[in-house]
Amino acid sequence: MTSPRGLLTGALERRIARLADSRSDEGGYVTILLAILVASGFLMACLAISVDTSRWYDEMNRVQKAADAAALAGVPYLPFDLTNATALAKEVAKRNGYDDASPDVVVKVEIGDLQSQLKVTISSRIDNTFGGFIGISDTTVARTATADYKGPAPMGSPCNTFGNEPNGGTAGSSPTPTGTAQGTSPFPNCSRTPTFWGVLEGPETGKVQGDRYSTRNCESSGVDGCTGTVNDEYGPKLSATSSTAFGYTFVVKVQPAAVNTNINLQVYDPIMLNVGQSCELLPGASSFGSTGNANSWVTNADAKNRYSKDGSSTSTYCTGDSYAGNGSRANPPHAMTTSFVLRQQADSLDPTAAPVQNDTGGSPCIKQYGSYVNPSNTAISANVFKSTGGSTYNADVARMFHNWVSLCTFRPTRSGDYYLQVRTNVSLGGSGAGLERSGNMAAAALQGNTTSGEGSNAFSLRAVTQSGREKDVAVAGYEHMPIFINADTATANFNLIRVLPGAAGQSISFSYFDAGDAAGTGSVKVLPPTDATGSITSTPFPGNCKASGGSAGSGATLSNCSAPLTQSGGVSRNNGKTETIIIPIPSDYTCNVNSFGGCWYRVQVSFASGSVHDVTTWDATIIGDPVRLIK
Secondary structure, eight states, X not given: OOOHHHHHHHHHHHHHHHHHHHTGGGXXXXXXXXHHXXXXXXHHHHHHHHHHHHHHHXXXXXXXXXXXXXXXXXXXXXXXXXXXXXXXXXXXXXHTTOOTTSTTEEEEEEEOSSTTEEEEEEXXXXXXXXXXXXXXXXXXXXXXXXXXXXXXXXXXXXXXXXXXXXXXXXXXXXXXXXXXXXXXXXXXXXXXXXXXXXXXXXXXXXXXXXXXXXXXXXXXXXXXXXXXXEETTOSOOSSTTOOOOOOEEEEEEEOGGGTTSOEEEEEESOSEEXXXXXXXXXXXXGGGTTTOOOSSSOOSTTHHHHHOSOSOTTXXXXXXXXXXXXXXXXXXXXXXXEEEEEXXXXXXXXXXXXXXXXXXXXXXXXXXXXXXXXXXXOOOOGGGGXXXXXXXXXXXXXXXXXXXXXXXXXXXXXXXXEEEEEESOSOSOSBOSSSEEEOOGXXXXXXXXXXXXXXXXXXXXXXXXXXXXXXXXXXXXXXXXXXXXXXXXXXXXXXXXXXXXXXXXXXXXXXXXXXXXXXXXXXXXXXXXXXXXXXXXXXXOSSOEEEESGGGTTOEEEGGGEEEEOEETTEETTTTOEEEEEEEXXXXXXXXXXXXXXXXXXXXXXXXXXXXXXXXXXXXXXXXOSEEXXX
C-alpha cells in the first residue's frame, strides 16, 4: 500500500517534472526547487495528518467512554437475557452520541467470555479534515468494553408486591384493586402472605430493637456496630467510604413489556400509629356495632377485622406499629415521619445518583407520612378510625391506617430498575396539612435533616399494573432489607435473594441483625431455588455453609446450611448481634433465568414453639464487585 508521503511526493514530482520539460535550461534551479517542495510537501502532509490524528484520538476517547457506559448499563440483564441487555446497551450508546441506526455508527453487543459478561463494540466513521488531499477521506474508530455483573441482587420478592398484601378497603374512595394486584397467575413463589412486612424505625429508637441502619441510638451496651450509644452503621452507608444517611432502597424492576404503561405504586398503612406489635391496643370488635361499618373507606363488616384486636396477631391486617424498647416519646418533635421517594434509573446503578421520578402529572414522586400520637400504651378508641372523630387527623387515619394508599402513578419510558428511597430522618414538610404531605425535596436529599422521630412503622408495597402486566413489574429490597416478622406460627418462609447462573463459583454473603426475638430457640435455614439444577439439589448443600457472629460465635460450619438461634438466660444470643452466613454457589449452578420468578434462594425462620414478633435487618449480596469493567 502506498504511504501518504509517497502519494504526496509522487504528485509533486510529476508536476515539477512537467515544469522541467518546458524549461530545460533551468534544470539546476528546478532540481533545487524540487528538493525544497518535496521536503515542504512532506511537512505539510505531516501537519495535516497530525490534525486528523488528534481528532482520531479524541474520537477514540469518546467512543471508549460510550462503550464503557453501554456495557455497564446492559450487563445486569445477564446471563442469558441478551435481548434486554442489547436494547439497553444500545440505548445508552445512543444517549452518549452513538446511535446504531446512524450510517456512520455500528454498535455490536454480545456475550463475553462468560455468560455474566457483556461485550460492547462501538465503531464510528468520521470525516478527515485534511486526509482527503492524500486519498484518505474518512477513518473508522472502534473501541470495545466488557463488563461483568455479580449483583447487587434483588431481595425478598419476585412479585409486584413486597410483604403481606391485605385486601384494600371496599369503598369507592379506596385505591384499586380491593383484592390482589398479583393477577390471576402469579409466579409460584409469589404469596399474598409471605409472613413479613417492610419496616423502618425512627432515628431515636434503639438499634437493639432490630433496625440496623435507620436508628442513631444503641439504647444498650454490647450491640454490634455501636460505639457507646452511637450507631456507627446509621445510614445505611452505600459504600465503605460513604457517610450518607440516605435511608433504605427498594427496587421497582420494570420489564420491557411494561414500558410506556401506567404503574400505580402503592403503600399499605404508611402512617405510624402505636397499636402494639400484636395490635393488642386496638378496640374490640363490638366497638364497631352490628354492621361493622367504620368510615367512608371501609364500609363493610370487614372493619371488625381491620380495626379490632379480636383475632390472631398475624391477622391479615396487623402491621404491629409500636414504640419498641424504651421508647415512649411520641409528641413533637419526637413524632415519627416516614418518607418515600421514587427515583429514576441510573446507568451507574447508584441510587444516590438517580434523579427523582415525576408522576404522570409532572409532579415529583415524593410522599411523607406522619404519626398519629398515641404516646401511652393504652387502648385506642374506635372513634379514632371514623372520619368524623374529634381530631383533625381522624380523616387521615380513617383513610390510611390498615389500608392501601397511592404513592405515585408513573409511566416508565424505559425498562430497568427504578429506586424507591424510604427513610425516617427527614421532618414532615411539603404541601398538605395532615398526616400525608407531598413534594418535600428535603426527603430526596442525600443527608437527613433531623434526628427526631421514634417508633417502629411497618408497611407493604405493591406496583399495580394494567391487567396482564403483573409479571412485568417487581418490587423488591435492594442489598439491605428491614422486615418485621409478625406470625403466630413458629415458621416463616420467604424469598431471600435472586442469584443468576453467572454467579456460579462465587458465594453469597447473607447477614441478619437482631434475629430471634421469640419465645424459644430456633433456626435460620437457607434453601436453594426450587428451579435450580446441578449439584445444589443434593442434601446438604454442596460445599460448606459457614456462619459467624451471634449464636455462631467465632465461627461454625453449618449442617444443611441451617444456623441455630440459641438463647442464654432466656435471651437470644442474636439480640443486638449480626450473624453472617457464607453460602457457596456451586460451579455447575443453573436456574430459569427467563422468568423473574426463577433463581430465588429462600430462607426459613423456625422456632420450636411460640409466636414471632421480630424486627430484623437482612443483608444479602454476592461477594465481589457487583458491576465492573474487566476489559
